Amino acid sequence: MSSQRCLNRPIFLIIALLSIFLQACIDSGNDKIVSPPGYQLDKPQRFKMSENLLEISGIAFKNNEADTIYAVQDEDGRVFYFKPGDRKPAYTHFAKQGDYEDIGILHNRIIVLKSNGTLFTFPIEQIKQPKPSDVQQLKGILPKAEYEGLYIDNTTNKIYVLCKDCNTENGSLLNGGYIIDATDENNLKQTSTFQIALPKLSKKNGADEAFHPSALAKNPVNGLWYILSATNNLLLITDAEWRAKATYKLPHSRFTQPEGIAFDKEGNLYISNEGDEFENGNILKFTYNKPAVKK
Template sequence: MNKYFSEKKQWRFLFLLATCFLGCTITFFSCAQEKTDGSPAGYNLAAPKKYNMPNILQEISGIAFLNGNSSTVYAEQDEEGKVFVFPLGSKDYTHTKFAKNGDYEDIAIAKNRVIVLKSNGDLYSFPITETKKTETTQTVETKSILPKGEYEGMYADPTSGQIYVLCKECKQDKKGKYTSGFVLNMHSDGKFVLAKKFNVDGSSIGKLTGRKKGAFRPSALAQHPITKDWYIVSAINKALVLTDAQWKIKAAYHLSSNTFNQPEGIAFDKAGNLYISNEGSDSQYGNILKFVYQRSKK
């Protein structure tokens, strides 16, 4: 009898041990998953407010706001040399033709000028007042200022007017782990001059997201108006990367395909709310996702 209860206790102990192990394993992987698919402080990347785009912006790329005011969106898409202006949440829009058709990747606003980045690194700028017209003749082009390569991400500092551009794929980056970046100054006539260069070391992104990401291929960037961290989106890597003001990576987050179809643009409003634009597909509209910023209480 004693032997029976002894064996019974042993089996019960083994059962409890196995249950505990299983529970700990599940907890471990749940925590690891949460860490991998988490969100930057103040945001919940799993709970956006979605704004579907009109058909003309099915391939929406970059987005920008004037003075951090998100009530009006300035956007462009990959194929037409047009800037689109519309109230956030509305499918009614106006557009301004600023150049011939081409592969335009990002948009920014600084010193009351609209700036558009072409995939080859060429830059176009024109007065923001021209967006009231269907076509502008005041476009200023700056060509061949950046090394040959493919470019998708650009940000304009609203105070200094400096322009930050990141390579998506440039020849000088192919053999290294760094992604090249460039800072440009804008003259009063809307032309640009190269001010300095910088690098982003993307080698830690795969480890931080818990997924094999391959080479870092940025598609958009913006600076947080409050923390001053840089937020960089990569559509190919399906990642959101955070760096400090000196471009050192602080964190990286996997962007789920269930939420982010093809993230191509990023912007903040003056309250710190985050907006990411996504190109559409055969089964999805192009959209802008808004993530409300919740400041930590200290």
């Protein structure tokens, strides 16, 4: 964060408070927050991030274990690791400044997605080093394009990469992405694509424009895909075949810019939000409660 941004914070404090108040009034005037089965989007546990994670752009767990959160910052080429609630996260500096979109863990290797499709990977045991000694920069696995999010499925050894602006021989992958075979960790191969079958969005859902996915994760409890859109402030849930099941509005007063999503092994949902000039980034945890079976 620049020194100018820090200086601007006191100047715009009143504006920020007024903006939050007005947005809260708008949200309170809308219908009651509708939540996915098993979750209460209006009752999160909030973890505030430190200044150096203002632009937190992706989060992940190792083997869905919630004791340590791994996060990537949007610009500085750092991977952070910390216990939930820790305000002083440690980090390793894996690369120079760039546009880093998301993070995942393939067994014992950390993988970071750069917006141009380059993958950075290094052994997770090197995360306590100031700079990892074995960073690999993988180019050419993904076609040249702009990318948004990444999810790693260690049970199937597949990596799913969301497109921001991708074109293929069969057309655009605006709401889809590429699948990478990671069976051989030393020889990743892009093997296929996926396309999200989107529902028709309405202005009531806060969708004044096309749906643009920004992050994705698979729920280990029900096997469904949970897909964020920071542009639309929406959560889309699809089945295993990418067919839309439901969309949920994420109130801007709580979800300032939802860019990262992850689940722990209990099915608890975590959504990270980038901060701005007025407020630091955060991670919101939504505890999973098994829905009652309808009789």
